Amino acid sequence: MLKLLLDDRRGRAVSGVMPRQGVFITLEGGEGAGKSTAAGALAAMFQAEGADVLLTREPGGTAAAEAIRGLLLGDTALDPLAQTLLHFAARADHVAMKIRPALAAGAIVICDRYYDSTMAYQAYGQNVDIAAVAGLIRMIGLIPDITFMLNVPEVVSRARLVARNRPTDRYERMDGETMARIAAGFTAIAAAEPARCVVLDGTARTEAMVAQMRGIITARTGR
Numbered sequence: 001m002l003k004l005l006l007d008d009r010r011g012r013a014v015s016g017v018m019p020r021q022g023v024f025i026t027l028e029g030g031e032g033a034g035k036s037t038a039a040g041a042l043a044a045m046f047q048a049e050g051a052d053v054l055l056t057r058e059p060g061g062t063a064a065a066e067a068i069r070g071l072l073l074g075d076t077a078l079d080p081l082a083q084t085l086l087h088f089a090a091r092a093d094h095v096a097m098k099i100r101p102a103l104a105a106g107a108i109v110i111c112d113r114y115y116d117s118t119m120a121y122q123a124y125g126q127n128v129d130i131a132a133v134a135g136l137i138r139m140i141g142l143i144p145d146i147t148f149m150l151n152v153p154e155v156v157s158r159a160r161l162v163a164r165n166r167p168t169d170r171y172e173r174m175d176g177e178t179m180a181r182i183a184a185g186f187t188a189i190a191a192a193e194p195a196r197c198v199v200l201d202g203t204a205r206t207e208a209m210v211a212q213m214r215g216i217i218t219a220r221t222g223r
Contacts, residue, residue: 020100020103020104021103021104021105021106022052022102022103022104022105022106022107022108022109023103023108023109023145023146023217023221023223024099024103024109024111024142024143024144024145024146025042025108025109025110025111025144025145025146025147025148025217026110026111026112026113026114026116026144026146026147026148027039027042027110027111027112027113027147027148027149027150028113028114028116028117028120028147028148028149028150028186028189029149029150029151029152029186029202030120030152030157030179030182030183030186031157031160031161031171031172031174031179032152032156032157032158032159032160032161033150033151033152033157033202034150034152034160034202034206034209035112035113035150036057036112037206038148038150038206038209038210038213039055039057039110039111039112040055041206041207041210042110042210042213042214043055043110045210045214046108046110051107051108051223052105052106052107052108053107053108053109053110054098054099054102054107054108054109054110055110055112056094056098056099056109056110056111056112057111057112057113058087058090058091058094058111058112058113058114058117059072059073059086059087059090059091059094059113060090060094061090061094061098061099061111062093062094062097062098064090064093065090065091065093065094068086068087068089068090069090071086072086072087072090072170073169073170073171074169074170075170078170080122080126080127080128081122081128083122083126084118084122084123084128084132084133084136085136087117087118087122088115088118088136088139088140091114091115091118091140092139092140095140095142099111099142100142108223111144114144114147115136115137115140116147116149116186116189116197118133118136119133119134119137119185119189120182120183120185120186120189121171121182121185123185124181124182124184124185124188125174125178125179125181125182125185126178143196144196145196145220145221146196146198146216146217146220146221147193147196147197147198148197148198148200148213148216149186149189149190149197149198149199149200150200150201150202150209151183151186151199151200151201151202152201152202152203153203154176154179154180154183156202156203157179187199198213198216200212200213
């Protein structure tokens, strides 16, 4: 079902947008999977090679999207559908104002979370309609070239959250059952789009994981 919903995004041109010349890489996974650390290390590796790199995140990346991030991760009660729409409002601004221009200029864009997180968290985790989320993905109209999905056991995820020693946000406080549905969502997404998604062991050493990512990027994009 998910594959059918996602397939009709392929090859769809978005009117009035700049052509893509760069490479769009996203990192996905549950809480404590190591996405931010890996994204920063991967960006540093490309920068050391002299590449033009944009390292960004979601929700966030622009002033408006960062303001929405504060609401999404805060303590204000939000219905799951409201969360979904806020994530896509932030994403629309982020894509239009930052990601598309960077890709048009030939940059390597590395994004810590993107629309797969909304599908996993809100659709699979919080039971928002999958078709509705897929429709919003089509409206955004920008598919990553490669998505690395970092997978870690729940016990590792929880241990890493505790080790951060800071207040938890809305998503970090989700219960085990919801987290299990989110993990199943990421698995389903990866299975539906194997040409885009690469599942990696999030418990591996960062250096080894990033070296593996770098090799996959070169093999798939020539960059």
